[in-house]
Structures are given as C-alpha cells and as structure tokens.
Amino acid sequence: MADLLELTATEMTAALERRETTSRDLVAASLARMASLDGQVHAFLSTRSEAARKEAEAIDRRRLAGEKLGPLAGLPVAIKDNLCTSDGLPTTCASRMLEKFHAPYDANVVEKIRAADGVIVGKTNLDEFAMGSSTENSAFGPTHNPWNLDLVPGGSSGGSAAAVAARMAPLALGSDTGGSIRLPASLCGVVGLKPTYGRVSRYGLVAFASSLDQIGPFGRTVADVALMLQVIAGWDGRDSTSVNRPAPDYAAAVRSASAQGLRIGLPREFFAAGLDAEVERLVREAIAVYEKAGAKLVEVSLPHFAYAVETYYIVATAECSSNLARYDGVHYGHRTAEPSDLIEMMSRSRAEGFGPEVKRRIMLGTYVLSSGYYDAYYLKALKVRQLIKGDLDRAFAQVDCLMGPTSPTAAWPLGAKTADPLAMYLSDIYTVSANLATIPAVSVPCGFTAAGLPVGLQIMGDVFTEDRLLAAAAIIERERQDWQRRPGMLAGDGKAVQT
Numbered sequence: 001m002a003d004l005l006e007l008t009a010t011e012m013t014a015a016l017e018r019r020e021t022t023s024r025d026l027v028a029a030s031l032a033r034m035a036s037l038d039g040q041v042h043a044f045l046s047t048r049s050e051a052a053r054k055e056a057e058a059i060d061r062r063r064l065a066g067e068k069l070g071p072l073a074g075l076p077v078a079i080k081d082n083l084c085t086s087d088g089l090p091t092t093c094a095s096r097m098l099e100k101f102h103a104p105y106d107a108n109v110v111e112k113i114r115a116a117d118g119v120i121v122g123k124t125n126l127d128e129f130a131m132g133s134s135t136e137n138s139a140f141g142p143t144h145n146p147w148n149l150d151l152v153p154g155g156s157s158g159g160s161a162a163a164v165a166a167r168m169a170p171l172a173l174g175s176d177t178g179g180s181i182r183l184p185a186s187l188c189g190v191v192g193l194k195p196t197y198g199r200v201s202r203y204g205l206v207a208f209a210s211s212l213d214q215i216g217p218f219g220r221t222v223a224d225v226a227l228m229l230q231v232i233a234g235w236d237g238r239d240s241t242s243v244n245r246p247a248p249d250y251a252a253a254v255r256s257a258s259a260q261g262l263r264i265g266l267p268r269e270f271f272a273a274g275l276d277a278e279v280e281r282l283v284r285e286a287i288a289v290y291e292k293a294g295a296k297l298v299e300v301s302l303p304h305f306a307y308a309v310e311t312y313y314i315v316a317t318a319e320c321s322s323n324l325a326r327y328d329g330v331h332y333g334h335r336t337a338e339p340s341d342l343i344e345m346m347s348r349s350r351a352e353g354f355g356p357e358v359k360r361r362i363m364l365g366t367y368v369l370s371s372g373y374y375d376a377y378y379l380k381a382l383k384v385r386q387l388i389k390g391d392l393d394r395a396f397a398q399v400d401c402l403m404g405p406t407s408p409t410a411a412w413p414l415g416a417k418t419a420d421p422l423a424m425y426l427s428d429i430y431t432v433s434a435n436l437a438t439i440p441a442v443s444v445p446c447g448f449t450a451a452g453l454p455v456g457l458q459i460m461g462d463v464f465t466e467d468r469l470l471a472a473a474a475i476i477e478r479e480r481q482d483w484q485r486r487p488g489m490l491a492g493d494g495k496a497v498q499t
C-alpha cells in the first residue's frame with residue numbers, strides 16, 4: 001500500500017480486518033511520520049514509541065489468534081496533554097506548573113481507548129491549561145499549521161488537530177471549553193466535535209472551567225469522529241455531571257445521512273460584520289448544497305448572541321480562578337526553590353509556574369468573583385448565559401440544527417494576535433455559545449480559500465443530538481470530499497515542502 005497514513009481510521013480498520021496491513025505497520029508509520037515532520041509542526045509534547053509498538057504487536061497476535069478485538073483495535077490515537085495518563089507519559093497541560101507531573105491514574109476516556117484496543121502514540125500540544133485560541137500559549141512553543149507552517153493551527157487543541165491533518169495519527173482527542181476542538185478543526189481542515197455537556201466523562205481531564213469543559217474527538221472524516229465518539233461516550237460514576245443515557249449508533253446515523261426534509265436554521269447574527277468574505281462565501285455555498293439536497297432553510301435570530309463572548313470570558317475566568325487555586329506548590333506541580341515562608345512559597349510557585357495568559361485569566365476571574373463585583377459581573381453573566389440558552393432552545397423548537405461558520409477567518413499568522421488578547425478572544429465568537437448552552441456542535445471542512453487554507457462549517461444541535469449533527473456533517477463531506485486533500489508539506493512522502 002502506497003501510504004498507509006492516507007487511510008482514514010475506518011479504512012484502516014477494514015484493511016486490518018482483511019489482513020492487508022498490521023497494527024505494527026500502522027503504528028510504525030505513525031511514529032515515522034511524527035519523527036519526520038513533527039520537528040516542523042510540533043503537534044506532540046511527548047510520544048511513546050516502544051510501548052506503542054509493543055501494544056500494536058500484542059494486538060496483531062490477538063487478531064491472529066482469532067480473538068474478538070475492540071472497535072479501535074490497532075489504530076494510532078493522539079490525546080491532548082490535559083488528559084491524565086498513568087503510563088509513564090507526563091500530563092503537562094503545556095504548563096511549567098505541571099512540566100514534571102505524572103498523573104497517578106488514567107482519565108476515563110484513556111481507559112476507554114485502551115479497552116477499545118486503541119494504541120496511544122503520544123500527547124499533543126495545547127494552549128497552557130487549554131486557555132487560548134491558537135496554541136501559542138503553550139509553555140513549550142507553538143504548534144504550526146500543517147497547511148502553512150507560518151500560520152497558527154487554532155486552539156487550544158491545536159496539537160491534536162495538526163496531528164490529524166498531518167496524518168501523524170488518524171484519530172485524536174481534544175477538549176472544548178469555548179471552541180477548543182472546533183476552532184482548530186476548522187483551521188486545520190479536519191472534523192472536530194464538541195459533545196453535549198455530560199455525554200463524555202470529564203474524569204481525568206484537568207479542569208479549566210468545569211461547567212463548560214467537554215472532551216471530544218478529531219478525525220479526518222465524519223465516520224472516524226463517529227467511531228471515536230462511540231468509544232468515549234457514556235456515563236461514569238466518577239464524573240457527577242456525566243449523564244446516564246444510552247448512546248445511539250453514531251456510525252449508523254452517518255451511513256443513513258440525508259438532507260431531505262432537514263430544517264436548517266441560519267442565525268442572522270452569524271453572518272454579520274466581522275466575518276471574512278471568503279469564509280462567508282464558502283459557508284454559504286455549503287449551505288446551498290444542503291438546500292439543493294432537499295433541506296429547508298429557515299432564518300432564525302439569536303438576540304443575545306451579541307453578549308456571548310463577554311459572558312463566556314466572565315464565566316470561564318471565574319471558574320478558572322477557582323480551579324487553578326489548587327496549584328499551590330504544596331500538593332503537586334511546580335514548587336519554588338528555597339522560599340522563606342509558606343506565603344512566599346505559594347506566591348512564588350504560582351508566579352514561576354503559570355504563563356501570562358493563565359495569570360491574566362486568574363486575575364480576571366478573581367476580580368469578577370470578588371465581593372462588590374460578584375453581582376455586577378459573575379451573577380449577571382450567569383443570567384445572560386440563561387438568555388443565550390433560551391435563544392437556542394427557541395431556535396431548536398423550530399429547526400433541526402443551526403449552521404454557520406466555525407471561525408470568522410481562516411488560519412492567521414503566528415504572532416498576529418498575541419499582543420492583543422481581545423482580538424484573540426474574538427476568534428471564539430461563533431463557538432462559545434454552544435458551551436454556554438451545553439449543546440453539541442461539530443466543525444466539518446467546507447472548502448479552501450484562494451490561499452489554500454481550510455474553512456470549517458459549524459453545525460449546532462439540541463442536547464444529545466450528536467447523531468443528527470454527524471449525519472448532517474456527512475452530507476457536505478460526501479459532496480466536497482475535502483478530506484482527501486493533503487497539506488503541501490506531505491508532498492514527497494514525508495519530505496517537508498512548505499506550501
């Protein structure tokens with residue numbers, strides 16, 4: 001086979017079942033691609049090559065022995081480095097604070113990947129503690145966009161999105177608090193899904209903003225994302241917010257996808273000032289494909305959408321300031337050298353361990369929670385959050401899903417927004433509402449700009465309609481086949497050529 005890594009996860013599984021390839025070869029190809037290209041992309045913070053090879057060989061042996069294998073059997077999987085792993089790899093959250101932290105247990109999703117016989121090949125780069133939209137806030141250096149190495153991959157799960165786009169691994173996990181799966185999926189030309197809050201257990205996900213955080217999959221195709229979601233979805237007694245409700249058959253939903261009779265809501269506010277003209281054109285062209293295939297388009301309005309970014313940055317920073325109080329230099333994480341007393345130990349440990357964006361968030365969050373400002377900011381933001389949810393509930397009484405852009409622009413140059421936090425925060429304008437309202441949303445490729453950069457279509461749905469969202473996403477994927485297009489740097493089978 002020419003290039004094993006051009007296969008999607010679903011195709012890899014079929015090739016393994018037909019004995020056309022082995023897990024050993026797939027994992028070896030994945031590790032070789034990482035070795036040849038990750039010096040330029042920097043998608044990974046740590047890799048496990050020997051252990052991954054051994055696991056792959058063990059799976060091949062079990063397959064030969066005729067054993068029944070799990071749904072991810074022998075597939076290389078990359079996971080974001082804010083998910084706890086106890087197998088020797090650190091869990092750093094791309095922070096100096098946790099640089100040397102080895103988690104004593106596996107996250108629920110990691111247990112599930114292992115139980116499904118997936119092979120974890122490494123842990124991916126992110127904005128420190130998942131706070132950011134470009135992966136530039138990593139304490140260990142940014143990830144580069146495989147479509148153009150001078151550009152950001154989006155964030156905060158930029159490493160996972162870039163790893164899938166560069167065919168280093170067919171599947172990856174990320175976390176999404178305000179868009180961190182969908183934004184990098186859009187900018188890297190892959191599919192990324194944020195599930196309904198509670199669909200996937202957060203046990204072992206390092207907390208950023210607990211009422212918004214959710215773990216979700218990346219893949220090159222909708223079917224691959226469905227495969228991964230099936231594995232990680234479900235109730236877990238160790239996350240009291242996970243929901244005990246059976247997961248539907250996502251792959252079957254994708255196979256039977258049809259636009260006939262689908263009612264698609266187009267929020268007027270999603271196509272207003274600030275949206276790049278080329279992104280708007282590609283998103284509108286995608287929506288026209290649905291209409292042609294039998295969908296009914298309905299214009300809807302989300303009157304409180306204008307407050308979504310502000311509301312998100314109050315709720316998220318408030319929860320962040322509370323969650324990150326645990327890094328005190330006492331329990332675990334970085335501790336300063338030779339402090340003179342306890343207070344200095346805590347303050348210096350935090351000053352040295354956290355990067356500038358994390359500090360900014362802790363300060364903002366502490367401010368909005370402080371007495372005298374609590375009612376004016378935090379409490380008010382919670383009320384506006386309800387209004388935003390109300391807008392979406394009203395929309396879903398009328399339509400099956402909402403469509404619009406995932407990101408207001410395609411990928412931007414590294415460094416372009418790092419000096420202007422507000423400009424960076426505005427890249428989340430279309431994604432934060434889903435987290436505030438706890439609803440699922442997917443980003444699926446819908447074409448390329450004239451400069452050859454991918455653009456994502458965002459599809460949002462009511463709670464627990466991931467099956468319908470994936471089915472809807474499959475329609476534009478089938479029409480456009482964008483997943484077959486390769487980043488220029490892959491030309492020459494791994495020899496790096498910049499686009």
Ligand code: GLN
Nearest residue numbers: 130132176177178179180
């Ligand atoms: N970009 C948003 C932020 O910086 C969302 C991050 C995320 O989803 N983890 O908070």
